[in-house]
Amino acid sequence: xxxxxxxxxxxxxxxxxxxxxxxxxxxGGAPIDGGRTVDGRRxxxxxxxxxxxxxxxxxxxxxxxxxxxxxxxxxxxxxVSLPTFPPAAAVGLAFGxxxxxxxxxxxxxxxxxxxxxxxxxxxxxxxxxxxxxxAAILDFGWFTDTFTLPVLxxxxxxxxxxxxxxxxxxxxxxxxxxxx
Numbered sequence: 791x792x793x794x795x796x797x798x799x800x801x802x803x804x805x806x807x808x809x810x811x812x813x814x815x816x817x818g819g820a821p822i823d824g825g826r827t828v829d830g831r832r833x834x835x836x837x838x839x840x841x842x843x844x845x846x847x848x849x850x851x852x853x854x855x856x857x858x859x860x861x862x863x864x865x866x867x868x869x870v871s872l873p874t875f876p877p878a879a880a881v882g883l884a885f886g887x888x889x890x891x892x893x894x895x896x897x898x899x900x901x902x903x904x905x906x907x908x909x910x911x912x913x914x915x916x917x918x919x920x921x922x923x924x925a926a927i928l929d930f931g932w933f934t935d936t937f938t939l940p941v942l943x944x945x946x947x948x949x950x951x952x953x954x955x956x957x958x959x960x961x962x963x964x965x966x967x968x969x970x
Contacts, residue, residue: 794870799944801864801872802936805854805880806887806921807952809846813888814965816845822892834895835905843888850884851877879932882925890920906968914950 819841823833854875861872875883894916898909922942926933937945961969 795940796944796948797868797870798872799941799948801857801861802941803883803918803921803945803949804857805850805875805883806917807949808853809850809884809887810891810917811846811956811960812849813839813842813846813891814960816842818842831899831902833899834892835899837905838892838895843892846888847881847885850887851880854880854883873932873936876929876932878928879925879936882928882933883921886921886924887917888920889924890917893920908968911950914953915946918945918949 816839819839821834821836822838822840822843823835826833857872858874861874864870865872894909894912895905897912898905898907901909903909922933922937922945925937957966958969960966
């Protein structure tokens with residue numbers, strides 16, 4: 791029972807888990823804030839770019855489409871009911887993840903944190919909040935069917951663990967400047 795819940799939660803969040811990683815790999819480009827500052831501090835910083843946001847969103851949506859193709863076979867092989875992603879939900883999860891990360895950068899700058907500085911809890915769950923809110927706005931019926939309270943609880947526990955592990959790996963592979 792627990793394995794089915796964890797599998798469904800992980801599957802449902804995959805289109806939100808990959809956008810920020812894809813954005814890092816896309817790297818560079820024009821910053822979203824255009825270099826603008828408020829009170830001498832950048833609005834977002836150089837790490838949030840139009841190209842990264844676009845690539846991240848496309849990667850998340852593409853993964854959702856691939857998961858839709860794989861869901862029947864994966865469900866048959868595992869005996870676990872796995873969600874599929876209507877287009878609006880796929881866009882909501884992927885773009886929402888990017889929007890959550892961008893919002894966290896804004897909060898970091900407003901609280902005096904520099905690019906790359908740790909912001910515990912926010913760093914681990916910003917993209918989750920953005921993804922869930924956008925998915926709920928764009929496809930509320932799918933959202934409420936998919937993200938039941940038990941699934942949300944698993945997402946909130948599983949995501950920080952995955953976040954720390956994948957960021958540590960990216961740091962070891964020299965893809966990130968810091969391990970968090």
